[in-house]
Amino acid sequence: MSFGVYIHVPFCATRCGYCDFNTYTPSETESSYAAYLDSLERELELAAEKVGLTAETVFVGGGTPSLLGADGLGRILGKIRGTFGLAKDAEVTTESNPESTSPEYFAGLKEAGFTRVSLGMQSASTPVLKVLDRQHTPGRAVAAAKEAKQAGFEHVNLDLIYGTPTETDDDVRKSLDAVLSADVDHVSAYSLIVEDGTAMARKIRSGQLSAPEEDVYADRYEIIADRLEEAGFDWYEVSNWAKPGGQCQHNLIYWRGGNWWGAGPGAHGYVNRFRYFNVKRPERYNQMLAEGTLPIDGSETITDEESHFEQIMLGLRLKEGIPGEWVGEKAQGVVDKHVRGGVLAEEGGRIFATDAGRLLIDGVITDILAAE
Template sequence: MRGIYIHIPFCHQICHYCDFNKVFFENQPVDEYIESIDKELKTLKQKGTDFTKVETVFFGGGTPTALNARQLDRLLEIVHSHIDVSSLTEFTTEANPDELTNDKLSVLKNGQINRLSLGVQSFDEELLKKIGRSHSPMQAIEVVNNARKAGFDNISIDLIYALPGQTQSQWEATLDQALALELPHYSGYSLIVEPKTVFYNLMKKGRLPLPGEDAETSMFSELIDRMESSGRHQYEISNFAKVGKESIHNMIYWENDEYAGIGAGAHGYLNGVRYANIAPLKRYMEHVETLELPRIEENTVTLQERMEEEMFLGLRKTEGVSLEHFAQKFGVSLDEKYGNVISNLIRKDLIEQHGNRIRLTRTGIFRGNEAFQQFLG
C-alpha cells in the first residue's frame, strides 16, 4: 500500500457539477465522523494492513477545509497516531479558497501538510456563480498569497473548462490569471455532466448551454499549449507540473498501485481487491463502531482486469506504459497480449511506441477514451 485517501464529505455549499459523496455541513455529526476515521484506520491496521510503506496521504471531499481549525487539528492528530508522517513524500489536502483561513493554514502547516490543492475552477466571477462556487477570483488569489506566507510552496489549483456558456476568451483569461500566480502544478478538466447533479437536471430540461465539442477541443488545446510554454509539462492527460512537482498521490492511481480509501463513500484498492465504503454518513459511522471494515462493495481484480487497468490507467500518463514493466508484472509481453490492438491504434495515430514505452500521441490525448476502450475485454 503506497497511499491513503481520507474522505471528508462535508460542504458549506454544493457545486452544481459535483457528484462526489457529500452533505451540507450544518447539523452534521462532524466531530463524531472524525473519530470514525480513527476507528476505521485502527480496524484496518488490526486486520493486518501495513502502514509502514505509505508514501502519501490525501484529504479529499467534499471539502476538508469545511472543518474548523480545531476539527482539522484533531484529524491531523489522528493521522499522526497511525502513520509516521515525517516519512511521507507527500501530504495533501484539498481546500476551497474562501474557507482556507490563516488559522487553518497554521494548523495544516503544523500538522506537516506539505501540498495544497485548491478548487479554484475559474477566475471569471460570473462563471463561478453559475457553477455554484462560493468564492471570488480575488479570494483565490489572496489564499495563494497567504499560503505562501504560511510556508507552503507546493500549491496546485484545479480549473474546469467547457463550462455552461463559457467562451474561448473567458477560458484564456482564466489561464492568464492562473499562470500569473506562478504555481508549480495545475490541473485542468473538461466539465463532465454527471447524474444526480444540478447540471444534470438542467441538461435534461434543455437549460444547460454547453459549448460544443469543437469549442471544448479548442479549450483543451489552449490549455496544453499554454502550460507547456510556461514550463509546466503535461505528465498526465489533465495534469501539468514543473519537473519534480507532479502529484505523487495521483501517480499511485495511474500506476495501478494499491492505496487505502478511508471514510464514507471512499474507494480503495488493497490486496488485489477494489472496494467501496458505505456512503450514507450515519450508516458508515454505525458500521465502524462494530470494528468491522465499512465495505459495501468488493471486487477481487482478475489478472485480465489488472492488465486492462494497467493499460487504460497507464496510458493516461504522457510517458505511457513500459513494455519491460508490463512483462515483469504480468509474465507476458505487451506485444503478445495486445499486439493487434497496439498496431491498430498506431495506424489510427492514437498511440506510438517511443523507445521501450507505448504512449498516446497528441491526437490520442484528445481521443483518449477511444484508445482506452480498445484494451477492455
C-alpha cells in the first residue's frame, strides 16, 4: 500500500472570500514561520517513529506554502528525508501562490528536490479574480508556470475554479486559452463551493452576489472537459486532467485508499485504518509539540464496512473505476441500471464512469451505497 506525507502550511498573506481552509493571516495568529517550522520538524520526528514507513510522495499544501520561500520548503523536505526517508523517484509537490514566486524561487525548489509544482490560477478574468478576492493578476499564473518549466520542472499543475458569480462562458474559455499557452501537463478544475461562514457566503446571503447554479456548473464543466481533451489531456479523476505521465501520484494515494501522514495545524491523516486530525490553531500546535506530544485533536478507527464504502465513493470518481467484485449482490441491480443508461460501463472486471457519466457520478455513487 502506497504511503505519502502531506504537510499543511497554515499561513496566507490575505484571506480569499471563498476559502474556509485552516489558514491564518498575520493578524490572526501569533505563530511565526520559524516557530511553525521548528514544531513541524518535531512532529515529523514523532510521526516517523510511530509509522515506520518510507514516503513515496510528499505534498506541501495550504494555505500558501510559497510564503516560506524555497529555503523554508527545502528545510521541510530535508526533514522528511531524514525521518521518514524518501523512496527512489518519489514525487515531491508543493502548492504555490503565483504572486509569491519567482525564477529564483523555482530554481531553489528544484535544487532542494521538489519534482512538481501546483499553482493556484483560478481564472484568467480580472473581474472573476476580484470576486474571489484573489491578489494575483490574470497573467501571473501563466508566467509562474513558464518560470517553473524554465527551472526544470517537468510536472506543473494549474488549478482552476469555475462557477464563480459573475463568471461567463467566455471567461472560462479565456482561462483555458491561458492554461494551454502555459504548456503544463496537469490541470485541476473544481466547481466553486460556497462554504458557510465565508465572506462570499455572506455576500450571497445579503444579495450582493448571486448563488451559483447547478446547470451553470454542468455547462462550464463540459466546456473545460472538451477543450482540455481536445488539447491532449486525459481525465483520470472527475476534476483532474493530465497528459501522459502527469498524474498526481500523491492524490492518487487518497483516491485509491492508501496511507498518508498529515502534518501541520489542522492536517488530516490516515494510516492503516487509523484516521486522525491535528489541532487547528498554530499556537496550540506549537505548544503540544514543545511538550513532546503529537498534536492530534481527534481520531477514529475505520471499520471494514466504512472502508468499503469509502473505496467505492472515491474509486468511482477515477477513470479506472473499481473492481466489480467490490459491489455486492444487492447493489449490482443499481449498477446494471446505470450501465443501461450509459452512465457506467463494465469491462475487464471493472466498473467505471463513462465520459458522459462523469457529471452524474456523485448521484450514482449515492445510489450504489444506498443499495449496499
